[in-house]
Amino acid sequence: MLEVRGLHKRYGDLVAVQEVSFTVRPGEAVGLLGPNGAGKTTTVSMIAGLVTPDAGEVRIEGGVVRGETDPLKRKMGLVPQDLALHDLLSARDNLALFGALYGMRGAELRRAMDAALDLVGLADRAKDRVSAFSGGMKRRLNMAGALLHDPAILLLDEPTVGVDPQSRNAIFDNLEELKRRGKTLVYTTHYMEEAERLCDRIVIVDHGKVIANDSLEAVRRLVPGVNVIEIEIENPGQGAEWYGGLRALDGVDSAEWQGSLLRVTMRDLTETSPGVLEWLRAHGYRCVHLASQRADLETVFLTLTGRSVRNL
Amino acid sequence: MSFTAFSALVRRDLRLFFMDRRAVIMSFVAPILIASFFGYVFGGASADQPASRIAVAAIDQDRSAISKHVLAALGADKALEVKSADLEAARAAVRGGKTTVAVVIPAGFGDGAAKSLFRGEDKLRGGDKPEMQLLYDPSHNAELAMVRGILTQHVMEAVSSEAFSGGTGGTGGAGPGLSMSFSMPYTVREEAVTARQGVKYNSMAHSFAGMSVQFILFMGIDAGVMVLLLRRSGVWSRMRAAPISRFTIIGSRAASSAIVAMMILCVVFGFARVVFGVRIEGSFAGFAGVCIAFAIMTAAFGLLVAVLGKTPEAARGIAILATLLLVMLGGSWVPTFLFPQWLQSASFAVPTRWAVDGLDATIWRGASFTAALGPIAAMLGFAVLFGAIALWRFRWDGPA
Numbered sequence: 111m112l113e114v115r116g117l118h119k120r121y122g123d124l125v126a127v128q129e130v131s132f133t134v135r136p137g138e139a140v141g142l143l144g145p146n147g148a149g150k151t152t153t154v155s156m157i158a159g160l161v162t163p164d165a166g167e168v169r170i171e172g173g174v175v176r177g178e179t180d181p182l183k184r185k186m187g188l189v190p191q192d193l194a195l196h197d198l199l200s201a202r203d204n205l206a207l208f209g210a211l212y213g214m215r216g217a218e219l220r221r222a223m224d225a226a227l228d229l230v231g232l233a234d235r236a237k238d239r240v241s242a243f244s245g246g247m248k249r250r251l252n253m254a255g256a257l258l259h260d261p262a263i264l265l266l267d268e269p270t271v272g273v274d275p276q277s278r279n280a281i282f283d284n285l286e287e288l289k290r291r292g293k294t295l296v297y298t299t300h301y302m303e304e305a306e307r308l309c310d311r312i313v314i315v316d317h318g319k320v321i322a323n324d325s326l327e328a329v330r331r332l333v334p335g336v337n338v339i340e341i342e343i344e345n346p347g348q349g350a351e352w353y354g355g356l357r358a359l360d361g362v363d364s365a366e367w368q369g370s371l372l373r374v375t376m377r378d379l380t381e382t383s384p385g386v387l388e389w390l391r392a393h394g395y396r397c398v399h400l401a402s403q404r405a406d407l408e409t410v411f412l413t414l415t416g417r418s419v420r421n422l
Numbered sequence: 423m424s425f426t427a428f429s430a431l432v433r434r435d436l437r438l439f440f441m442d443r444r445a446v447i448m449s450f451v452a453p454i455l456i457a458s459f460f461g462y463v464f465g466g467a468s469a470d471q472p473a474s475r476i477a478v479a480a481i482d483q484d485r486s487a488i489s490k491h492v493l494a495a496l497g498a499d500k501a502l503e504v505k506s507a508d509l510e511a512a513r514a515a516v517r518g519g520k521t522t523v524a525v526v527i528p529a530g531f532g533d534g535a536a537k538s539l540f541r542g543e544d545k546l547r548g549g550d551k552p553e554m555q556l557l558y559d560p561s562h563n564a565e566l567a568m569v570r571g572i573l574t575q576h577v578m579e580a581v582s583s584e585a586f587s588g589g590t591g592g593t594g595g596a597g598p599g600l601s602m603s604f605s606m607p608y609t610v611r612e613e614a615v616t617a618r619q620g621v622k623y624n625s626m627a628h629s630f631a632g633m634s635v636q637f638i639l640f641m642g643i644d645a646g647v648m649v650l651l652l653r654r655s656g657v658w659s660r661m662r663a664a665p666i667s668r669f670t671i672i673g674s675r676a677a678s679s680a681i682v683a684m685m686i687l688c689v690v691f692g693f694a695r696v697v698f699g700v701r702i703e704g705s706f707a708g709f710a711g712v713c714i715a716f717a718i719m720t721a722a723f724g725l726l727v728a729v730l731g732k733t734p735e736a737a738r739g740i741a742i743l744a745t746l747l748l749v750m751l752g753g754s755w756v757p758t759f760l761f762p763q764w765l766q767s768a769s770f771a772v773p774t775r776w777a778v779d780g781l782d783a784t785i786w787r788g789a790s791f792t793a794a795l796g797p798i799a800a801m802l803g804f805a806v807l808f809g810a811i812a813l814w815r816f817r818w819d820g821p822a
Contacts, residue, residue, distance in 0.1 A: 194656030
């Protein structure tokens with residue numbers, strides 16, 4: 111459906127994107143993950159035709175997208191990170207403008223606007239000025255603007271930035287509905303839980319390069335420890351590496367102290383966790399709470415890049 | 423009052439002020455520039471620079487010694503630039519704004535003036551005195567008064583000289599001991615040259631032309647800044663993602679600016695027509711052509727603004743300054759004839775001069791469509807230049 115081959119972009123001395131390649135199959139939801147400045151937006155901008163790549167190409171259904179007016183661009187809909195709305199116009203007038211950019215008018219445009227407004231739950235606010243909308247409503251309308259021409263591929267560049275959890279849920283309900291309808295989604299975010307909820311496949315980008323590209327399960331397997339136990343310690347030790355001895359235990363892949371929590375990753379929970387607890391008991395540390403979870407994308411990213419995605 | 427908080431707030435305000443390039447430019451550069459301009463125009467910056475001279479056409483239908491004397495004196499006057507012409511050419515030059523005053527010395531003027539010098543007013547009626555005609559540009563009233571004064575001086579000198587030397591025989595009938603009384607030896611008939619006979623000059627015409635040009639250019643700035651603001655928004659990304667050309671994006675912006683400019687012109691001149699009786703005395707097609715050309719030039723100017731600065735704030739500051747310069751040089755604030763000679767010539771290098779002149783010409787000077795083609799072509803030329811620079815310098819690539 112969408113094939114990205116060797117995209118490369120340089121701004122002066124800064125290489126924003128280098129040799130980025132990945133493929134998105136029809137109906138697939140692919141998460142493009144990475145911290146701010148990793149090159150996600152530049153990659154999406156090159157796919158959407160906003161930025162001319164220095165090298166590489168974008169193919170849609172086998173055809174290379176060439177030039178500003180290439181009809182292949184009709185197969186994509188872009189939900190930009192910055193709101194693409196005119197505040198002084200009504201929701202409907204905004205959509206009418208965006209439909210017109212794809213040559214839509216008359217009954218066809220009206221039907222498309224009704225359908226898009228229905229999907230995002232703004233049909234009853236169609237005639238209201240956008241300036242009267244909440245942040246979440248604007249985000250939903252921003253998404254509706256990309257749906258009018260019924261594109262097969264939706265490029266979503268951090269569409270939930272700055273919205274409250276309730277609105278984020280509403281947006282995700284919309285995205286899941288679009289996925290059910292068979293739309294192909296390319297979703298950039300640095301919220302790992304969003305990618306986990308929506309995406310079939312994950313492409314992790316860091317410093318402009320793809321460092322992982324696989325299914326969610328396969329990406330999870332990239333990290334040495336696929337299980338994490340989080341232990342709340344009542345009397346943590348002094349010094350930076352008071353827990354360092356844990357790393358020497360059989361089966362422990364990593365141990366980190368994060369605030370009041372000790373995070374220990376391991377492949378086999380049954381075999382390794384008793385040894386961890388025994389080590390803590392033997393050294394006089396009291397555990398007041400323990401929880402275990404599977405390694406999430408945050409952990410994957412941390413393992414692959416050595417940095418936490420949220421701290422960047 | 424907490425002095426710490428007070429001083430911190432003052433420091434904050436000063437820092438923010440100096441970080442705002444627009445505020446800095448407008449507050450420091452603009453007053454210096456405008457004050458310098460007006461000081462230069464009205465006071466003269468240097469004695470080395472030649473002062474602007476009043477363009478005068480001289481039509482000598484008399485060809486007497488007195489008329490030759492008068493014309494020679496006028497020609498030698500440093501305040502005037504005198505050219506000989508025939509009556510129709512002189513009238514056309516005044517109507518077209520190329521000449522300020524045409525002095526017509528009719529046949530028999532010299533003889534009549536010399537005789538009239540020694541007759542008392544009580545013995546004369548207006549019809550007995552020779553009549554000199556002044557055809558003048560009604561938008562240059564101040565210059566008319568100056569020419570009138572200079573002319574009176576030279577005519578009196580010439581008539582006196584000729585009369586007392588006996589060359590024209592003015593004293594021929596007045597022997598010693600005769601009582602004589604002196605009077606102005608001629609009368610002056612002044613005619614404001616407008617579109618045609620009977621059409622009065624309406625000073626509102628130039629005023630509305632100048633202010634329209636100025637405020638439409640300000641609208642052009644806003645249009646350009648809006649492009650920059652749009653570029654920052656997701657709307658720009660969405661437009662670029664659609665299968666439309668950059669010409670569609672930027673051309674539509676230019677077209678909407680041009681339409682707004684036309685609407686402003688229509689409303690402003692509609693108001694001037696209804697309230698102040700300003701009529702289009704020249705070619706309406708020419709007036710419409712000038713308006714359309716100016717609207718297109720404004721649209722291109724707006725695009726140029728969009729590439730002047732990297733940010734909307736910076737672009738607005740620079741553009742306002744540039745616009746103030748353009749409207750000053752174009753004669754929107756003060757008529758260009760008040761400028762020094764070199765500045766009058768230089769002002770043809772700015773589009774606003776052509777706009778103001780074109781509007782003046784078609785509104786009250788009665789210019790034909792053919793005469794309006796010059797300003798139209800000049801403004802379209804500027805539009806092409808501005809548009810080409812804008813397209814060349816425009817930064818198309820940008821992230822979503």
